[in-house]
Amino acid sequence: MIKITDKSACCGCSACASICAHKAITMKPDGMGFLYPEVDESKCVDCGLCNQVCAFNSTYDKSQNLASPDVYAVRHKDMDEIETSRSGAVFIALSDWILEQGGIVYGAGYEGHFSVVHKRAVSKEERNEFKGSKYVQSDLKDTFLQVKKDLKQGYKVMFSGTPCQTSGLLSYLRTLKQDISQLYVVDLVCHGVPAPYVWRDYLGYVEKKYHAKITSANFRDKSQIGWTAHKESFNLGNKYVCTSTYTDLFYKHIMFRHSCGVCPFTNLKRPSDLTIADFWGWEKVDESINRDDKGVSLLFVNTEKGRGLFSEIESHVNYWRTDTIHCMQPNLEYPSAISSLREEFERYFISRGFVYCGKKYGNMGLKYQLLGMLRRMKHKILG
Template identity: 35%
Template sequence: MIDIKRKEDCCGCNACGDVCPKGCITFKIDNEGFWYPEVDMDTCIDCHLCEKVCPILQPADKVERYDEPRVFAAYSKDDSIRTDSTSGGIHSMLANAMYAKNAYVGGAVYNEDHTVSQIVDANPQRLEEIRSSKYLQSNAEGVYKEIKKLLRVGKEVFFCGCPCQVQALYKVLGNKEYDNLTTCDFICRGVNSPKVFIKYMDMLERQFGAKATKIKFKAKEWGWHNFSMRVNFANGQEYCKDRYHDLFFIGYLQANLLTRPSCYECHFKGFPQKADITLADFLI
């Protein structure tokens, strides 16, 4: 069974819960706001599947990619998509190409409570939710099982997630490469605590007296380099501060206080990445 003795040894990918045949793994949130697997020993059959899919214990080494990356600089010619995106809007262009083939697109979306979850959906109208960076950990419970089911019936899938989530997906798939699967990750600086972000949003909602209706990390009010946090509220008000004055960005980018313990000892950085495509900002 999966047994986390050091928090640095769990990236919170949720893969162990997806493969448990008895559903005996739940995820408990610690005082920092990160989830870790907890096994119900009364129902565990000691099959060790949870250990076999853990990308830290068993890296996806059978998934082979280029030893040296092939690098392309590109951006979307659609001004509205590029402005609303990070990394030049390339993810949206890839997703639109996949939607045109009736494929399913996976990515991270906000929930009503301002947490983030991974989804996979064939509806192009959900792309606006998926688009753009969300600098906190996304819950992937159930998404690996759903993707595996879609692939087995011949559906095409385009999945975007953190490097650890992409490796977790390949582990759930048995390190098997599917011709109908395309994976995409990004240069990751670490995932932040959902608990901290909810507290931050509670503060803003009290300050502005209304529910937040739209959250945009890396808004471009002051350009691409001096990006900002923008939050819109149900009463029509708007909050916007740049990366040097917004409290969440200060805690993340300047103080390095909000990130999951495993991210400081990341097992998934460097090349070759396991995803088919890795996105990043190209600054000149």
């Protein structure tokens, strides 16, 4: 029977809940909205599968990995796809091929009022909801069960998610001895996953501040401020608003899941066939790649199966072969360091709400504005 005594030991991938044939495990949110397994002991038969399937550790399966990944800078040949994607739209090229084979794509989309969940797409129109980064942990719901069902029915399947999610899915399917020859798994270089309830309450704050309902949300809107900038943006009816409070809290590592601070996947032995990310350092490869500041994707090909998929999309993308020296990012070497104020933030968030925390720890309110004014005055005096 799985028991979470140390929150940093659980990434919330849902593999344990998915594999329980007796439905004794449900994923329950904590005060920040992070999901953890809860066992109904009256249903549990102590089979041990829930502990066996857990792949959030350094011993995750690396048996299919190449000695070192093939590394590429990639841009889609269709500029419309680049314009509407987070980086160079390599995800679109990959998922297009899967869909064109009659396959199914899984990725992070929205449910309800911009709650981030994993969804199933059977068309390009449905898949387009997965475009763009989503800086909040997604709720996987019964996605692992759906993937298993699709594979059993003979579909090609592409699953994209954080490396802890992809590792969990693969462990779940391998534990059940499911044939995964038709499964293509894509992870992303993850900085850490923020709390779902913080995102939810921030949306409420923005709507209250501007007296309007949010009709669209973008965690990083490169259409207005360029690819390298990082600010969230919203459409509220006819009003466009660009803010940075959520992003500010994100980079303070103060609202990440505890497990992000001990993530075992922050290395070059990825638990997926392919890895995608923004390519920071692209200019060291070729200064012409991204002169328009529209974005370029980093792609790691980690397995022979990944090589096969990449070969299918080569004609739809421009790509440059490179190496890890030109693309290393902190989260390819070590986990993000969780803020020492993380526990305090959670206590205040639960007891006093988002606005209080935004003012105390973020860039909201008079205190932050006065500090900014003082910094500008100091800079001006010092010349």
